[in-house]
Amino acid sequence: MKVLLIVSDGLGDRPIRELGGRTPLQAANTPNLDHVAKIGCCGIMDTISPGIPPGSDTAHLAIFGYDPYECYTGRGAFEALGMGINIKPGDVAFRANFATLEARESGLLVRDRRAGRRLPEGDRLAEKLNQYRLKTAKDVEFRFEHSVEHRGVLVLSGPGLSYRVSDTDPHETGEMLRESKPLDSSEEARKTAKIVNELSAAFHQILDGDPLNRERISRGDPPANGVLLRGAGILPEVTPLTERYGISCSCVAAAALYRGVAAAVGMKLYRAPGDTGSYDTDEESIAETALRILPENDLVFIHFKPTDNAGHDGDPETKVKMIEKLDNIMGKLLNGIDLENEHYVILTADHTTPCAVREHTGEPVPLEMAGPGVRPDKIAAFSEIDCQNGGLGRLRGKDIMPIMMDYLGKAKIFGS
Amino acid sequence: MKVLLIVSDGLGDRPIRELGGRTPLQAANTPNLDHVAKIGCCGIMDTISPGIPPGSDTAHLAIFGYDPYECYTGRGAFEALGMGINIKPGDVAFRANFATLEARESGLLVRDRRAGRRLPEGDRLAEKLNQYRLKTAKDVEFRFEHSVEHRGVLVLSGPGLSYRVSDTDPHETGEMLRESKPLDSSEEARKTAKIVNELSAAFHQILDGDPLNRERISRGDPPANGVLLRGAGILPEVTPLTERYGISCSCVAAAALYRGVAAAVGMKLYRAPGDTGSYDTDEESIAETALRILPENDLVFIHFKPTDNAGHDGDPETKVKMIEKLDNIMGKLLNGIDLENEHYVILTADHTTPCAVREHTGEPVPLEMAGPGVRPDKIAAFSEIDCQNGGLGRLRGKDIMPIMMDYLGKAKIFGS
Numbered sequence: 119m120k121v122l123l124i125v126s127d128g129l130g131d132r133p134i135r136e137l138g139g140r141t142p143l144q145a146a147n148t149p150n151l152d153h154v155a156k157i158g159c160c161g162i163m164d165t166i167s168p169g170i171p172p173g174s175d176t177a178h179l180a181i182f183g184y185d186p187y188e189c190y191t192g193r194g195a196f197e198a199l200g201m202g203i204n205i206k207p208g209d210v211a212f213r214a215n216f217a218t219l220e221a222r223e224s225g226l227l228v229r230d231r232r233a234g235r236r237l238p239e240g241d242r243l244a245e246k247l248n249q250y251r252l253k254t255a256k257d258v259e260f261r262f263e264h265s266v267e268h269r270g271v272l273v274l275s276g277p278g279l280s281y282r283v284s285d286t287d288p289h290e291t292g293e294m295l296r297e298s299k300p301l302d303s304s305e306e307a308r309k310t311a312k313i314v315n316e317l318s319a320a321f322h323q324i325l326d327g328d329p330l331n332r333e334r335i336s337r338g339d340p341p342a343n344g345v346l347l348r349g350a351g352i353l354p355e356v357t358p359l360t361e362r363y364g365i366s367c368s369c370v371a372a373a374a375l376y377r378g379v380a381a382a383v384g385m386k387l388y389r390a391p392g393d394t395g396s397y398d399t400d401e402e403s404i405a406e407t408a409l410r411i412l413p414e415n416d417l418v419f420i421h422f423k424p425t426d427n428a429g430h431d432g433d434p435e436t437k438v439k440m441i442e443k444l445d446n447i448m449g450k451l452l453n454g455i456d457l458e459n460e461h462y463v464i465l466t467a468d469h470t471t472p473c474a475v476r477e478h479t480g481e482p483v484p485l486e487m488a489g490p491g492v493r494p495d496k497i498a499a500f501s502e503i504d505c506q507n508g509g510l511g512r513l514r515g516k517d518i519m520p521i522m523m524d525y526l527g528k529a530k531i532f533g534s
Numbered sequence: 535m536k537v538l539l540i541v542s543d544g545l546g547d548r549p550i551r552e553l554g555g556r557t558p559l560q561a562a563n564t565p566n567l568d569h570v571a572k573i574g575c576c577g578i579m580d581t582i583s584p585g586i587p588p589g590s591d592t593a594h595l596a597i598f599g600y601d602p603y604e605c606y607t608g609r610g611a612f613e614a615l616g617m618g619i620n621i622k623p624g625d626v627a628f629r630a631n632f633a634t635l636e637a638r639e640s641g642l643l644v645r646d647r648r649a650g651r652r653l654p655e656g657d658r659l660a661e662k663l664n665q666y667r668l669k670t671a672k673d674v675e676f677r678f679e680h681s682v683e684h685r686g687v688l689v690l691s692g693p694g695l696s697y698r699v700s701d702t703d704p705h706e707t708g709e710m711l712r713e714s715k716p717l718d719s720s721e722e723a724r725k726t727a728k729i730v731n732e733l734s735a736a737f738h739q740i741l742d743g744d745p746l747n748r749e750r751i752s753r754g755d756p757p758a759n760g761v762l763l764r765g766a767g768i769l770p771e772v773t774p775l776t777e778r779y780g781i782s783c784s785c786v787a788a789a790a791l792y793r794g795v796a797a798a799v800g801m802k803l804y805r806a807p808g809d810t811g812s813y814d815t816d817e818e819s820i821a822e823t824a825l826r827i828l829p830e831n832d833l834v835f836i837h838f839k840p841t842d843n844a845g846h847d848g849d850p851e852t853k854v855k856m857i858e859k860l861d862n863i864m865g866k867l868l869n870g871i872d873l874e875n876e877h878y879v880i881l882t883a884d885h886t887t888p889c890a891v892r893e894h895t896g897e898p899v900p901l902e903m904a905g906p907g908v909r910p911d912k913i914a915a916f917s918e919i920d921c922q923n924g925g926l927g928r929l930r931g932k933d934i935m936p937i938m939m940d941y942l943g944k945a946k947i948f949g950s
Binding site: 493494496508511519521532 | 549557583586606891894897923928
């Protein structure tokens with residue numbers, strides 16, 4: 119028995135006037151998603167709890183069976199893990215953006231949070247940042263790693279650090295670069311914020327005068343003359359799924375964050391060729407990759423990102439198209455698995471990203487599952503609306519993994 | 535106002551091919567269960583939480599309104615209470631089996647976990663075991679009590695004992711007798727495991743050379759030359775229902791474990807004549823006994839065991855028949871109570887025991903209730919599938935008792 123767990127990011131939505139009062143899921147042509155609903159059981163799910171808009175990291179932790187209120191320790195460590203950067207317990211990691219800053223009397227204004235997004239000089243700039251030596255804390259070392267485009271990760275290593283510090287990233291273009299502040303009264307948080315602020319200033323100084331940025335300006339590109347830091351995080355203390363349930367599990371995902379959460383809970387990481395995590399993603403390749411690795415796994419987790427992008431972009435038509443790509447994934451999977459005897463498939467979302475809101479909201483997400491012995495219900499179409507009357511009722515994100523492990527026979531009886 | 539609470543053990547199941555894709559509940563002829571569904575309200579219930587396969591003890595604790603994650607302290611004390619053995623707070627009790635052991639170079643192999651099941655010598659053998667005096671802990675006393683067939687209970691009394699020790703019972707025929715190990719690092723657990731191992735060895739020595747076993751062998755019966763111990767437990771610290779809600783409550787059950795949990799929460803114990811807990815149980819006698827004691831109780835709990843047996847035996851046809859016996863109980867009860875003015879009836883299960891799995895699983899169980907003022911829903915047939923759309927939605931086991939006590943007017947307003 120094996121499980122395919124598909125999370126379509128930001129899949130949930132609201133009724134949309136330009137779709138005739140339907141949600142994108144209702145408007146899309148989804149014969150394969152509907153087939154699973156018809157033969158299986160549906161429900162709705164509050165990833166965290168009703169009305170709480172989940173972050174992508176906390177949502178996935180919950181879906182993997184962990185209570186994020188107990189174990190969540192920031193985003194940064196997941197970003198690092200997802201980029202393949204090995205971080206140690208206690209290391210504090212930050213998601214970093216190369217950005218374009220503009221000096222003002224009152225400080226540094228963030229002109230472009232992504233420095234134009236195209237950044238072939240990223241690796242070389244990172245190398246220059248790494249030559250700096252910290253002055254405020256001699257026992258702490260840092261490493262800056264560039265990944266793709268404007269993205270990178272900063273990792274602090276040393277004694278007495280904390281992830282309880284605020285971002286330097288104002289999260290809005292046209293705002294001032296922020297000072298990092300301790301988020302609690304601990305000595306560790308104070309020390310870490312001081313280091314972050316030292317690095318934030320030093321990085322600007324190093325980058326602003328760099329010849330590579332002069333070249334960018336002369337080419338008409340915005341200079342990458344600063345680094346925005348956000349999402350301080352340390353590795354969460356969780357018992358990985360491999361150990362907790364004695365299963366082998368893998369992940370097929372493109373974006374670093376999801377890969378990182380999957381790695382933190384013990385999954386092996388795979389990337390489907392052509393999976394860009396964007397609208398142009400090769401969805402058939404995602405399905406093929408999942409089917410290819412299924413034989414050596416008890417659980418394969420597929421992350422499908424573009425539905426969320428369309429929500430954030432406020433684009434219902436594109437969301438419909440991305441849902442049809444998701445349906446195509448399901449179609450390919452159904453051709454390669456045996457839901458009567460051998461495989462379970464479960465499809466849900468990490469959160470709702472309504473096109474009308476362009477941000478995560480707290481509404482429940484739809485959920486469908488099928489496989490040997492799954493009790494059927496009367497639902498024959500997969501949508502936020504249909505699933506409200508499903509046989510699973512209203513679940514929480516953290517229920518999913520116990521339910522799946524129970525079907526696999528990996529759950530332990532509580533009591534005797 | 536009075537409540538009849540019926541728990542049909544292991545009632546929940548999955549769609550079964552040989553029943554035409556129906557569950558045993560769907561396949562069975564159940565006019566009386568369906569009647570209650572029709573006039574009352576249905577739902578599904580996770581006894582513990584979604585996907586968690588409950589033990590029988592934790593499941594019943596939850597249905598009686600206690601959080602087993604907070605109060606569960608092992609099975610043994612319930613077994614002892616259920617056999618009518620008076621145990622004190624701090625006493626550690628074990629479920630015990632007389633068994634047939636075979637000496638091997640590497641230890642003792644368990645040849646028959648029940649020593650042939652028929653054991654008329656049980657009381658006399660128990661008496662011989664009780665003459666042994668412990669060497670490793672002079673301040674601890676033990677008592678071995680034989681109940682029926684191969685079954686018994688071992689009770690340890692004395693200071694500094696713990697229930698956090700592992701079983702000597704390997705739970706599989708053909709495996710070696712196990713050493714009991716402390717399950718935490720406490721001195722109490724170490725001491726208790728040492729005592730258990732001393733007794734395990736001593737019991738074998740005493741029984742192996744006993745003339746009663748030589749007689750068994752000469753008759754062709756397997757010798758009862760060892761004792762398997764499992765499910766160490768102490769009395770849980772719970773406020774009994776009698777005190778918590780000021781009600782009088784009683785239990786009609788055959789098997790020791792259920793009687794024990796009922797006793798631990800303050801129920802008086804009754805046994806229906808002819809209730810064997812097996813396929814041949816006299817179900818009409820169960821209904822008659824419940825109706826007979828109903829006048830002097832606010833709550834009567836009926837435990838119906840054979841549905842679970844059929845699940846463990848993997849026998850859908852017998853499960854259907856046992857469900858029809860359960861329906862017969864409901865029919866008799868309905869003739870003796872007044873659901874319009876005076877009585878509430880609630881029927882559910884402690885867990886799902888699918889015939890295809892032969893073990894407890896974590897799927898929710900169906901639930902129906904009827905009585906004065908219970909809001910009706912649209913469900914007219916009682917099954918796992920129909921109840922998914924019931925008006926009660928998806929509840930937890932520990933919700934049942936507050937709901938019932940509220941109907942009885944025994945619930946206190948929280949706040950003002």
